[in-house]
Amino acid sequence: MKGTSDASGLPFFVRGGDMLDDGVTGLMAAMPEELQAVLGLIDGPRQCFEHGQREFHIGHIAGKTVVAAHSRCGKVAAAATATEMIVRFGVERIIFTGLAGALDHDLHIGDVVVADELMQHDLDARPLFPRFEVPLMGASRFRCDAALAEVVMRAAHDLVSSDMRPAVGEDVAGRLHIHAPSVRRGLIVSGDQFIASNTQRDALRDALPGAMCVEMEGATVAQVAHDYGVPVAVVRVISDAADDHAGTRFPDSLRCIAGVYARALISRLFRF
Ligand code: ADE
Secondary structure, eight states: OTTOBOTTOOBOOOOHHHHTSSSOEEEEESSHHHHHHHHTTOEEEEEEEEETTEEEEEEEETTEEEEEEEOOSSHHHHHHHHHHHHHTTOOSEEEEEEEEEEOSTTOOTTOEEEEEEEEETTOOOTTTSOTTOBTTTTBSEEEOOHHHHHHHHHHHHHHHHSOHHHHHOHHHHHHTTOSSOOEEEEEEEEOSSOOOSHHHHHHHHHHOTTEEEEESSHHHHHHHHHHHTOOEEEEEEEEEOSSTTHHHHHHHHIIIIIHHHHHHHHHHHHHO
């Protein structure tokens, strides 16, 4: 199989289903709407455990064991959930799916971004440490697992090459201008702020010119995963432009596309 490629143009080197065969895969999302969609993919019965005021659902998707949880929003919530997944449930990898505000000029609602690295845009311990650097770690960026990210890319390409319009509904696709969604890979930045003004967005673009999109959890999940040596992938669907309209666009996207995308992405990951 090595050296061949599929319709997405990506090299075919690993099948998602094969990669998720071993051990437990942790599936995280910040919002209950996204988690519900993922839980709908679990075949047969599932067990639910409550720890740290969060519910962890254990079951199987296409014969592979998963533990799924919604973390709630923000860096602390995400880090706590990721730690619990690793320490208590022994996950072998974590895949985080959710929404993000676009920073890159060419990203639009419905486009998909797969992280190759993540950082906290609001971390600033100057003058003790350089801006964005995690104190005493000597690093500001945390890389995703290359093979896992590649599998997520393949799922995302397959998703956008299918016709999303019937899945999200013609009216929603028209209203949100979802025509031919693209898939990008790059830097995702996280912070404990919902970016909802042109001024905030421009400040982020100036500070981090390479950043594709902004959200509130991914970088801390990547940091925790790094600390424990667990592979991680973060995939985000653009819900808004992190601009003056984000406050109304985000809830609309959450209601109309978050669950559809989360389900479509995760099901492809497991059933390839
Ligand atoms: N997640 C989705 N949109 C976002 C935004 N504008 N800011 C922060 N997190 C987000």
